[in-house]
Amino acid sequence: MNAAAVLTKRNIKLFFKDKGMFLTSLITPAILLVLYVTFLGNVYRDSVAPRLPASLPLSDRLIDGLVSGQLISSILAVSCVTVAFCANFLSVQDKANGTVRDLKISPVRPALLSMSYYLAALVCTLTICFTATGVCLAYVALAGWYLSAADVLLLFLDVLLLALFGTALSSILNLFFSTQGQISAVGTIVSAGYGFLCGAYMPISSFGSGLQKALSFLPGTYGTALVRNHAMRGVLAEMNRQGVPAAVTEQLKDALDCNLYFFGHQVGISSMYLILGGSVAVLLGVYLLLHHLRNSAREAG
Numbered sequence: 001m002n003a004a005a006v007l008t009k010r011n012i013k014l015f016f017k018d019k020g021m022f023l024t025s026l027i028t029p030a031i032l033l034v035l036y037v038t039f040l041g042n043v044y045r046d047s048v049a050p051r052l053p054a055s056l057p058l059s060d061r062l063i064d065g066l067v068s069g070q071l072i073s074s075i076l077a078v079s080c081v082t083v084a085f086c087a088n089f090l091s092v093q094d095k096a097n098g099t100v101r102d103l104k105i106s107p108v109r110p111a112l113l114s115m116s117y118y119l120a121a122l123v124c125t126l127t128i129c130f131t132a133t134g135v136c137l138a139y140v141a142l143a144g145w146y147l148s149a150a151d152v153l154l155l156f157l158d159v160l161l162l163a164l165f166g167t168a169l170s171s172i173l174n175l176f177f178s179t180q181g182q183i184s185a186v187g188t189i190v191s192a193g194y195g196f197l198c199g200a201y202m203p204i205s206s207f208g209s210g211l212q213k214a215l216s217f218l219p220g221t222y223g224t225a226l227v228r229n230h231a232m233r234g235v236l237a238e239m240n241r242q243g244v245p246a247a248v249t250e251q252l253k254d255a256l257d258c259n260l261y262f263f264g265h266q267v268g269i270s271s272m273y274l275i276l277g278g279s280v281a282v283l284l285g286v287y288l289l290l291h292h293l294r295n296s297a298r299e300a301g
Contacts, residue, residue: 004112004116007112007120008116008119011090015121029075029076029128029129029132032075033075033135033136033139036071036074037071041067041071044071048252051252051255053244056243061143062146062235062238065140065143065145066144066235066236066239066252067143068140068144069140069146069235070231070232070256072136072137072139072140073227073232074200075132075200076133076162077195077220077223077224078195078201079129080159080163080166080223081162081169081190081198081220082187082194083129083166084121084125084167084169085173085183085186085190086187087122087125087167088117088121088170088174089180090117090121091117091121091171091174092174092178092179092183093180111291114171114288115288117171118167118284118287122164126159126163129162130156130159133155137152140231144235147231147233147234148234155227155230158223158227158230161223161226161273161276161277161280162223164284165220165279168280168284169283172283172286172287175291175294194220197220198215198223198224199221203255203257204221205254205257206255216260216263219279221260222260222267222272222275222276223272223276225258225259225260225267226269226276228256228257229269232256236252236258260272
């Protein structure tokens, strides 16, 4: 285990030392926040306003609190996965420059080597994503704060699980790449497409029924829903206290993907955690298995 700890520490140091990898990972959430606030804030606000009772005037701060919750949940849901791909560049970089060959001839088991890459990428991803969460919460405080202490803690738990998921997914894909150009291309594709697949850019409820059913099989969908629930629970509860009917807030939850349905059956919060946590365990097991099989094949060859 000492060898794994040394390798993990080495990978973390190299990540933060490489300004290219570090800055690329760091600016992703910042760029998303600026873009979302600048371009999508009004779109989200316009989509929410018609769903609220016209006879019940609500303060701008309350509406802004709802919109800011939707904005930060979208940002965090995407960033936890895209940042993980950036943080995992090192494993491909080591293959590209031949460093991994030197590491494999050392007395370090392949399983420990693969885990050191995973743990280092996870630590780097969490460092950036937790920082991004703090920035997002500061934005919510300016827009309209209705979060409880429990909401904030659960939001950090959601980010942790999504970072575990993103790191495991990127670690599996990185096994099949050997150049920085390949992983950069895949990272760009993931950055562009993942937000749509997980419902961060557009609510899944706005898609057709067939696509909704297909996306309900993807774990990232439930990760986005968890972040949405905890980012928006407080403001939705405040709307109820100010007289908005419960039926209206339920319709908002359906429209904003706080409520998700699997073939017509609503998925509870606890089930979402089980799905996301189970997916992390499965992906991590697949990563270790693939790493073992690839090393066994090389030794046999």
